[in-house]
Amino acid sequence: MNRSRDTVPDPERACIGVCLAVACSLLAMGFLLAPPAALFAGYGRILTSRALLLSDYFIIGGIGAAFFNAGVVMLLSMGLLRVAKAKYSASVIAGLFLMPGFALFGKDAFNIQPFFLGVFLYCRYMRVPMRKHVMAALYSTTLCPIVSELFWNIPLPLPARLLLGVSAGVLVGFTIVPLADHLMRGHRGYILFNYGFASGFVAMLVMAILLAAGGTLESSSLWYAGVHDGVRTYLVAMCGLLILLGFSLSGWDYKGLAGVWKVTGCAPNNNMFDAIGLGLTMVNMGVIGFISIGYILFIGGDFSGPVVGAIFTAVGFAAVGVQPRNFLPILLSIWFFSLFGVRGPTDPSVQLAAIFGAAALSPVAGEYGFFAGFVSGLLHYALVTFTGQPTGGLNLYNNGFAAGIVAMLMVTLLDTLSPSRTAWRAAKKKQEKAAREAKDDEVHIGYHGA
Numbered sequence: 425m426n427r428s429r430d431t432v433p434d435p436e437r438a439c440i441g442v443c444l445a446v447a448c449s450l451l452a453m454g455f456l457l458a459p460p461a462a463l464f465a466g467y468g469r470i471l472t473s474r475a476l477l478l479s480d481y482f483i484i485g486g487i488g489a490a491f492f493n494a495g496v497v498m499l500l501s502m503g504l505l506r507v508a509k510a511k512y513s514a515s516v517i518a519g520l521f522l523m524p525g526f527a528l529f530g531k532d533a534f535n536i537q538p539f540f541l542g543v544f545l546y547c548r549y550m551r552v553p554m555r556k557h558v559m560a561a562l563y564s565t566t567l568c569p570i571v572s573e574l575f576w577n578i579p580l581p582l583p584a585r586l587l588l589g590v591s592a593g594v595l596v597g598f599t600i601v602p603l604a605d606h607l608m609r610g611h612r613g614y615i616l617f618n619y620g621f622a623s624g625f626v627a628m629l630v631m632a633i634l635l636a637a638g639g640t641l642e643s644s645s646l647w648y649a650g651v652h653d654g655v656r657t658y659l660v661a662m663c664g665l666l667i668l669l670g671f672s673l674s675g676w677d678y679k680g681l682a683g684v685w686k687v688t689g690c691a692p693n694n695n696m697f698d699a700i701g702l703g704l705t706m707v708n709m710g711v712i713g714f715i716s717i718g719y720i721l722f723i724g725g726d727f728s729g730p731v732v733g734a735i736f737t738a739v740g741f742a743a744v745g746v747q748p749r750n751f752l753p754i755l756l757s758i759w760f761f762s763l764f765g766v767r768g769p770t771d772p773s774v775q776l777a778a779i780f781g782a783a784a785l786s787p788v789a790g791e792y793g794f795f796a797g798f799v800s801g802l803l804h805y806a807l808v809t810f811t812g813q814p815t816g817g818l819n820l821y822n823n824g825f826a827a828g829i830v831a832m833l834m835v836t837l838l839d840t841l842s843p844s845r846t847a848w849r850a851a852k853k854k855q856e857k858a859a860r861e862a863k864d865d866e867v868h869i870g871y872h873g874a
Contacts, residue, residue, distance in 0.1 A: 435702045438673065439512040442706070443502060443520045446662070450495030450524055457654055458488025467492055474644065475530045475572040476817035478772065480729040482528070482648035487655065490729055494524035496533050501562055504540055508554040514697040514705065514743040518616075519562045521740025525733035526566075530820040535568035535575075538590045542597020549598075557601050563619035564600040566821040568593070570630055573641070573818070596626060611831035613691040614791070616741050617784040620824015627815035627825075634816075641816045647772045648728040655727045656717070659735060663713035666706045666739070674703030684708055688790035689745030696743050705743050712742040712751060716779050719755060723769040730772070734779040741783050750790035750797065755782040757801025767809065777808045780823035788831060792838050803830045 454463055466489030473484050481490035501523045510516065523531065543561035547554045554561075575589035604622040615621060634641060674680060683700040687693060696705040716735045725731065738746060758778040762769045769775070781804040789797025808826040819825055 435697075436512045438702060439517060440502075442666075442669070443498070443512075443517070446521070447495050447498040447502065447524070449658075449662070450491050450498065453654070453658055454488045454490075454492030454495065456488070457491060458486055462486060463488045463492055466490075471532050471534055472576060473532075473572065474577055475532065475535055475569040476641075476644040477569065477812060477820055477822055478529060478647060478730055478817070479644045480529050480646040480648050482652075482729040483646040487648075487652060490528050493532055494527040497527035497531055497536065498524040500533060500536070504561060505558060508558040510555040510558045514695045515559060517705075517743040518740040519559050521743075522737045523562055523565070525736030525740070526820050528729035528733040528736075531565055531568050532572075535571040535589075535593070536565040538571055538593025539564045539568065539597040539600075541590075542594040542599075543601065544597075545594065546598045546601055560601045560604070560619070561597065563604075564597050564623070566620055566623045566819055566824075567596050567626060567630075569818045569820065570596065570627075592630075596623075600626070607828070611828050612835060614787045614831040614835050615784045615824065615827045616689065616694070616745060616786065617780075617821050617824025617827055620784070620819065620821025621828025623819045623821060624811065624815055624825025624828070627819035630818055631814060631816040641818075643817055645772075647726070647730070649726050651721075651727045655732060659713065659717055659727075659732065663710040663717065663739065666710035666713070670703045670706030670708075670710065672703070673706065674701055677701075677704065680704050681707065684747045685749055687745055687747055688787060689747070689750050690787035690791050691745075694745030694787070696745070696747075708747055709739045709742040711748060712746055713739040715748065715751065715755070719759070719778065720775065723759065723775070725770050725775045726772070728772070731775055731779070734776055738779050738783045741786075745790065746783050746786045747790075750786040750788075751782045753789045753794045753797030754785050754801040754804070755779070757798040758782070758805045761802050761805050765805065773809050773812075774805065777805055777823060777826075781805070781808065781827060784824055784827035785830060788834055792834075796834060796838060800830055800834050803833070 458466065466485030470481050470485040470489055470493050473479055481493060485493070498520060501520055505516065540561045543557055543564060544554055547557055571589045571593040574592055575585050578585050578588065580588070600619065600622060603626070604619050607622045608618050611621065631641065680700055681704055684704070687696060687699045696708060700708070713735060716738050720727065720731060755778055758774065758781055759769055762774045767774050781801065785797065785800045785804060788800045804826055807829060808823055811826045812822045815822065815825065
């Protein structure tokens with residue numbers, strides 16, 4: 425962390441404090457939005473749901489229970505980091521905001537734990553400390569619907585279902601790190617949701633096996649429509665407090681914000697802590713949150729569980745490369761093309777595609793400029809509704825899967841058309857990679873993202 429830009433003497437402790445405050449606020453919101461009896465009854469429905477995309481926990485368990493689940497999942501994630509003795513970094517902040525976001529529509533305290541165990545066993549097998557791949561344990565939970573589906577929807581005795589579901593999650597956790605490492609070469613770090621890209625292929629394989637065995641997978645399409653005043657107020661307050669706290673930690677350094685424009689979002693040039701410091705990173709997180717909230721209000725969209733989850737994710741990934749200059753081109757592109765497409769701006773899949781897609785593909789716009797980002801948005805809008813079909817809703821990071829395909833196409837074409845830029849960037853990345861590898865005590869997620 426760049427301490428020179430922050431007035432706080434211990435940035436890591438500040439990060440822990442902020443994340444703990446968010447987790448506790450989610451739990452508190454749960455009790456504010458639902459009486460205890462209704463909250464725990466709703467939480468029970470969440471834990472026993474199939475968790476397929478899209479399973480809006482605002483509908484399944486109620487808004488209070490969904491927020492409570494998000495708080496529990498975030499605390500479990502922080503607990504894993506503590507057990508693994510992982511240092512808090514920009515990437516850790518991104519993962520810790522992503523987890524409660526997706527706990528509003530798919531993740532819960534039960535279906536994420538087999539993946540934690542799988543990554544732990546992989547680390548033991550490779551004889552590396554758990555902190556090396558602890559973020560993979562968090563991101564691999566994108567496939568948690570596989571655990572829930574096998575446990576709750578297979579006509580077998582309870583012990584057999586439990587063994588099948590847990591084993592599937594452990595196997596995915598064990599294999600996801602090398603798979604994500606390999607597939608990263610295809611897009612070369614030009615999406616921030618690399619685990620969503622890798623998990624899309626795993627989900628397709630599981631879906632194919634299930635169908636080949638004669639099974640079926642009924643899709644889920646639960647969506648909370650409208651704007652709940654309490655949810656909107658919470659999001660505005662969270663983003664506003666991030667901005668105020670960020671400026672306070674930076675000593676009210678407004679001029680330092682200019683450094684955010686230099687961050688392209690493409691790893692390794694995506695660490696906001698190094699670029700502008702912890703305080704101004706939090707300011708950037710709040711700004712991205714307000715842009716996302718404003719977009720949903722502008723189009724007359726819904727503050728459903730998945731949309732709130734998308735906003736949480738965008739806020740988190742504003743610590744690892746998402747900033748207004750590379751976020752807005754893709755957001756505006758998806759909105760513009762949705763005005764003329766079959767699916768309009770308020771279609772549930774398009775609302776998610778706009779925020780998730782803009783965050784995932786921000787490195788393309790950051791590195792190649794506005795026009796490249798605008799074209800990427802068009803391709804993402806066209807592709808994202810299709811990629812959910814072959815994966816059967818088993819991959820919660822479906823936008824990451826679609827964005828990975830878009831990034832592979834765009835980067836290949838752009839590099840072909842601009843060979844001099846390619847050579848310059850390759851030389852720069854070689855230097856940055858050497859510097860990064862020297863820090864062998866850091867969490868191993870540099871190129872991964874979600």
